[in-house]
Amino acid sequence: MRDRYIKQADGDCHAQIMGIMAFDADFQQITSASHMRYTSGGVDSLTTLSAPLVPGDTTVSVTNASEWNTTDSSSDKWGLIFFTYRTQGGNAQEFYCWHFKTGMFFPTQVDKTGHKITLLAPLAQDDSNPNDPNGIWPAGTALANTDSG
Numbered sequence: 001m002r003d004r005y006i007k008q009a010d011g012d013c014h015a016q017i018m019g020i021m022a023f024d025a026d027f028q029q030i031t032s033a034s035h036m037r038y039t040s041g042g043v044d045s046l047t048t049l050s051a052p053l054v055p056g057d058t059t060v061s062v063t064n065a066s067e068w069n070t071t072d073s074s075s076d077k078w079g080l081i082f083f084t085y086r087t088q089g090g091n092a093q094e095f096y097c098w099h100f101k102t103g104m105f106f107p108t109q110v111d112k113t114g115h116k117i118t119l120l121a122p123l124a125q126d127d128s129n130p131n132d133p134n135g136i137w138p139a140g141t142a143l144a145n146t147d148s149g
């Protein structure tokens with residue numbers, strides 16, 4: 001049997017094999033929530049922060065919000081996933097991450113032309129950047145709109 005553990009680079013759906021659980025080099029389980037990005041018509045929501053995101057902020061500024069969810073009523077498609085994870089060995093992982101949270105905004109709060117997402121609540125300290133002493137996600141950080149598959 002051939003096993004596949006990581007989502008395809010082009011953003012297509014992941015493979016699921018019954019009885020198999022995927023783990024990364026640090027033995028953390030890779031689940032759909034840690035890598036699924038929202039797509040609209042096959043176009044990926046992956047983008048970058050256009051301004052720093054600081055704990056307490058109520059808006060997220062991105063370089064491109066044109067493919068973010070503005071219609072789906074499922075709260076698992078109303079979140080942010082930050083692609084910043086590095087294994088204990090220092091290897092960057094560009095297709096999955098442990099820094100994600102769903103239910104952060106309503107689809108009506110995505111401004112596709114102004115490229116801003118208004119959050120339901122200020123960014124909590126728990127959702128801040130664990131690699132920065134002040135919890136700031138810097139401009140240029142890769143992120144996407146979450147999805148559930």
